[in-house]
Amino acid sequence: MALDGGLLLRHQVPLSPKQPSLKRSFNRIRITPMAVFWTLIIFILVIPILLFLSVAFSPRLMSQGHQWFTLASFQPVFTGAYGVALLHSLILGIIAAVGASVIALSMAFLVLRTNTPARVLWNTTIFALFLAPSYLIALGWQRLFEQRGVLEIMGLHIEPIRNLLYGPVGICMVLMVKGIPFAYLVIANAMRGLGEEFEQAVRVHGGSRVEAFKIMATLLMPSLFSAMAIVFAEAISDFGVASTLSSVGHFSVATYQLYQGINSIPVNFPVSAATSITLLLLVILAILAQNRALRGRSFRTLSGRTRPASITKLSYIGKFSTSTYIVVVLLITLGIPVFGAIAASMLQGLGSLLSHYTINFSNYSRVLQSRFLRNPLIYSTEMSLITATLAVGLAAIASKVLTSARNTRSKRFVDFFLLAAVALPGIVFAIGYIFTYNLRIINDLGLHIYGTSFLLALAYSANALPSTSRSLVGNMGQIQESMMDAARVHGSRGAKAWIDVTMPLIARPLLIAWLLTFSGTLLELPVSELLYPPGSPPVSVGIELSLAGFDYGGGTAIEVLSILWALVVVGATFFLFNRFAPPGWKRLGNLR
């Protein structure tokens, strides 16, 4: 029965102007930013990961064997030795994650909330820390602590320490050191948005400084867990550091099995996929721990009224002790890789201070003409600029999903796949891309994107998305949604409301996320090596080829020059932001 009693029909009033059916169908399709986001997530993250994992059960699906269904690939995984290796990976991941986050939290507090003199030193070097490759960190450790290494030459008896370092302790330390800069950026972003109202409230009500610090740490929980989750996932997917530092100590990690499958002839992807599935089980444990810690709590503290926190004035002793702490952390996090770089690229002779040696720049002047430097670096820079822009756009939405108040399926889904992308070594991720985008059916649809810069940019973005998203989670979790609602109620459209209300609050975190992605992509190797377009090698591949040709000095020199170039881009970007960004965008979180 018609609700109008048939009035419209009787008077032959058309319900709506008649439209051609094609136009009507088109109008029904609502292409929203969220629809584009989910489509991209499915195609750049979910399908490649699932297709790679599927070969563990069905090798034939991806032409990796004859069986449509088998569990034989799991045979090496269900052995005592692998169980021990998996346990090692879990413990390494937890220690590296907690250690890196605790150090980063203390560092963020000292740098942002106190007048310790060394904070300037930290602020100017933070991106250099982030750019230090684990290869140079591990190399630096080795050159210092190895037999007849620098410390022994200095007359120190370090054998007991060396035995510890060439094993789990050393691996943990390197992974922790590698995680500190990322954890710092995430936590510091959130701390900048916190203001100090909550700590003042504690103090006004008689709480001690320690209690005020506890409140602040509690409010930073989303960013702390974000940092820990990424460092944990990075640590369990590590292979290079563990294999470099465990050859003497014989310490096995889960990824060793995974690489064994990839490096065998013929390549055994099913075993690698089965190993990857066990790594993902560890990721699920991490997510469960995070959900349990954050469940049912609100951390929305960032509003238009948030004021930058005031600086705690330290006594002379306080200044000295905190500065010493910062300098020691810097010496470990930056000094050691710088030493590794000098040892590998500038130290002529035996690569140590043991015997006759000279320090010069001959490797640097030589590689300036190298075919592995100029064009590859330009190409990598272009790709990194595109990737950073795309990844930050996606990450802004992903972090909004991750910080939604409700623990929805979509939130758990995004959370799992973002962490999975980190927990799986880069080479596995790239192989998933080849499985997906080299399928004949994809080619038959007219999509020939395998072997193009376009696919490389998508893979880079997917690879960067987890850390980029998590670097924004702390800030996104702080934003009070009522501000956007208020703007909409007052007639502002969605996009405009976002730019007017949200953007000023997160401009600086977005900028840092962009730089984080740019820096992380510039020297990315595993994805680059497998997906670069024929004839256009990125700079990381050039470095790898130099090292493979036993030109360790030249390869390291290219790496150092690339890092310096990245720092120039970072510096220039900060300059442009500080010079041209609207004042409101710079108000929160401005570096002091």
Added chain:
Amino acid sequence: MRLNSFKKYVAIAASLIFASLGLSAQVAHAAPLSINLYEAIGYAPDEIKAFNASQSQYQIVDVGGSTGPLLAKVAAEGTNPQWGLFWADGDTWAAAADTDGQLAPLNFKPAYSQLGKRLAPKSNAYAITGSTVMVAGLYNAAKLSNPPVTLNAMLRSNYKGQIGMNDPNISGPTYPFIAGIMNQLGSEDAGKSYLLSLKKNGLAVNDRNGPTVHALEIGQINMGLVQNTAALAEIIKFTANPVKGYTPKIVYPGRPTLMPSSLAIDGKRPAAEIAGAQAFVKFVLSPAGQSILSTDDATQNSDVLCYPSIKGTTPNKYLPALPAAYQIIDPYTWGPLQSEIDAWFTANIRTK
């Protein structure tokens, strides 16, 4: 209403950009006589440059990388391969591809030298472009005046803790060395037993050539079992800039294995591309292609320090004579055993 329109236009614009990028990629990808060469050979870019300059019908495109990731890439491409040519150290991968019927014939008989004939496959399914020695015992003559020259000598107590080698799971060329020991000693079990004895005598295992050579430089070990190209690069470096107390020299313990470099053609590419790939192989093995081995600077590119496989080729000036005794292992026999032997090495030699 206006907002929805705005979103729609943004979405359409984004779709057009993505589609056009895909389309341009398609155009680039479909260039008819462009042939991808997946290679892990240092002088391959020079061969490509010379070949592309020598004719206008084909364009070889370089996809350089390390052997392991490139083989992983080929395996991942599965039944839709994108490589036209594959060139890397070793022949077990080529033999496996030949066994699977993946390779196109060379379509000509290379003018192999006596050495080349011994290394080349009977089926002529792939070309041998040269060979290196696995392994050379790189030792510090300033400290070790009497290096071991046989496998049994390396087990003597006076060499305890002085010898290092690479991990075959990480350093691809190390597997032929291990297979060579097994071949020389008569069986896989005898080889395993020998490696266990070597381990008891303090064998140090590093990832690959670089760390093993560094361990020698700083005196952690006194002899490193590495690929001869790595050993020669070290000797060249320290001959040019000598350091007192460090005199790297080479000895060949036992009968080292010759490891060929193989160049293979993908049999699944269109006929025109296969013809172009065959022309490239012919060029590499021609006097013009072979001359690169002697003209390229070995101090910058150690891969030219290989023993030529083609009659009449002048080897690089830094290349010493072949070891007096050497062996060639059958890739069709030892290739399929690699996974099992590598796993054994991990469980018994690398880990406690």
